[in-house]
Amino acid sequence: MNDYKVEILIPEKKVLKRVNDLSKEITKYYKDSKKLVVVGLLRGSFMFIADLVRQLSVPVEVDFITVSSYGSEMTSSGNVKIIKDLDGDINGYDVLLVEDIVDTGQTLEAVMDILETRLPNSIKICALLNKEVRRINKIQADWVGFEIPDEFVVGYGIDFDQRNRNLPYIGKVVK
Numbered sequence: 001m002n003d004y005k006v007e008i009l010i011p012e013k014k015v016l017k018r019v020n021d022l023s024k025e026i027t028k029y030y031k032d033s034k035k036l037v038v039v040g041l042l043r044g045s046f047m048f049i050a051d052l053v054r055q056l057s058v059p060v061e062v063d064f065i066t067v068s069s070y071g072s073e074m075t076s077s078g079n080v081k082i083i084k085d086l087d088g089d090i091n092g093y094d095v096l097l098v099e100d101i102v103d104t105g106q107t108l109e110a111v112m113d114i115l116e117t118r119l120p121n122s123i124k125i126c127a128l129l130n131k132e133v134r135r136i137n138k139i140q141a142d143w144v145g146f147e148i149p150d151e152f153v154v155g156y157g158i159d160f161d162q163r164n165r166n167l168p169y170i171g172k173v174v175k
């Protein structure tokens with residue numbers, strides 16, 4: 001597990017600037033929303049959510065959901081289960097689902113299906129990173145921080161087997 005290196009892909013300053021810009025766009029979009037809830041997909045989105053929500057200047061609630069993840073594997077199983085559900089009811093809410101990375105799209109598709117059964121007023125997706133070439137369905141985030149190539153990335157909340165979440169930048173794993 002120690003035989004890899006991390007190279008900087010997106011430096012901290014660039015990440016924070018982009019997140020700040022996303023917050024401005026999202027604030028504008030939801031300026032008339034009566035009930036907005038930001039739903040973070042744990043654990044990978046925790047740092048992104050904190051920075052994103054800090055800069056939102058509309059009334060907003062924050063909730064989290066945890067679904068099964070890759071474990072120590074580097075590929076998606078496509079088998080998504082709820083591990084920790086939302087604490088609150090989203091019926092009638094404008095939901096902004098926040099994810100770290102859209103890869104195959106299977107996680108988001110499954111979570112969208114689950115959330116839609118709870119009758120929110122609307123659901124939009126904000127993803128920090130998008131690996132477009134890996135997509136196997138029609139899932140598209142409404143806001144994307146950065147388009148990235150097909151590399152395994154870590155940092156800014158994102159892990160490789162639970163490590164490297166604390167890095168303040170986005171790095172790529174190099175064997």
Ligand code: IMP
Binds near residue numbers: 099108
């Ligand atoms: P998807 O279901 O294939 O779209 O996978 C999305 C999930 O896989 C994300 O929430 C991440 O947790 C994880 N993931 C995808 N690519 C990476 C990566 O490069 N590094 C770490 N986790 C990743």
Ligand code: MG
Binds near residue numbers: 101
């Ligand atoms: Mg994840």
